[in-house]
Amino acid sequence: MLNISKMNSYYGESNIIRDLDLNVENGKICCLIGRNGVGKSTTLKSIMGLVKTPSGSIQLDGKELIKMPTYDRVKCGIGYVPQGREIFPQMTVQENINLGLQPIGGKGTVPDYIYDLFPVLPKFAKRKGGDLSGGQQQQLAIARALVAKPKILILDEPTEGIQPSIIEDIGVAIRKVNKELGITVLIVEQYLQFVLGISDYIYVMEKGEIVMQGNTSDLSAEEVQKKMTE
Numbered sequence: 001m002l003n004i005s006k007m008n009s010y011y012g013e014s015n016i017i018r019d020l021d022l023n024v025e026n027g028k029i030c031c032l033i034g035r036n037g038v039g040k041s042t043t044l045k046s047i048m049g050l051v052k053t054p055s056g057s058i059q060l061d062g063k064e065l066i067k068m069p070t071y072d073r074v075k076c077g078i079g080y081v082p083q084g085r086e087i088f089p090q091m092t093v094q095e096n097i098n099l100g101l102q103p104i105g106g107k108g109t110v111p112d113y114i115y116d117l118f119p120v121l122p123k124f125a126k127r128k129g130g131d132l133s134g135g136q137q138q139q140l141a142i143a144r145a146l147v148a149k150p151k152i153l154i155l156d157e158p159t160e161g162i163q164p165s166i167i168e169d170i171g172v173a174i175r176k177v178n179k180e181l182g183i184t185v186l187i188v189e190q191y192l193q194f195v196l197g198i199s200d201y202i203y204v205m206e207k208g209e210i211v212m213q214g215n216t217s218d219l220s221a222e223e224v225q226k227k228m229t230e
């Protein structure tokens, strides 16, 4: 489904991601894990066309994206939930959700499954986004990314700054998105327990390179943890 090969990413002259190969299989939940500053967000921004990627390939179902503007990548079927959620605090919950219609021409309606997945959102439809809790804002950001019915949903640290009981809710929602809506998922995380509980496949990143990968059921949690702390 999503196939990245030999991709390089730069901020100015610094080569942050080096010759990255990463594949997300159709229908799976894949996680990219690693410590702070190793290049996880840069990888997702590269997929979205938000940083310079002068070489390599990023294909979605065989279609080359690497030279496409961000807007067209969204149209091709990528839903993106950035780190820190980036909802609009002064806009209402409903207005934030409706923004997800922009990539498909601003027309149409928000599909009902969004409200089934996150029942708190219709309840707070008229509240300002900024008045929601961190967990609710995360749900709002995921909802916004799902409005355009993406083929793949990519999430940057969805558990960051969220209390444990709500992390569980978010995990349940992501699993439903995957199993019930059939949407492939790529999650960037630092929280290993969450990753072990939700993923089919794990990539571990260090300094812009993959240092370990495998099916979640085949990997040793201790080995992954060691890579995260050494």
Ligand SMILES: Nc1ncnc2c1ncn2[C@@H]1O[C@H](COP(=O)(O)OP(=O)(O)O)[C@@H](O)[C@H]1O
Pocket: 011, 016, 034, 035, 036, 037, 038, 039, 040, 041, 042, 043
């Ligand atoms: N806008 C930017 N300009 C220059 N360097 C950046 C920028 N954003 C991130 N970096 C650097 O790129 C590296 C990877 O950052 P990032 O992808 O955000 O890491 P992670 O998401 O794994 O914490 C870090 O060394 C960081 O300092």
Ligand SMILES: [Mg+2]
Pocket: 040, 041, 042, 083, 156, 157
């Ligand atoms: Mg990050």
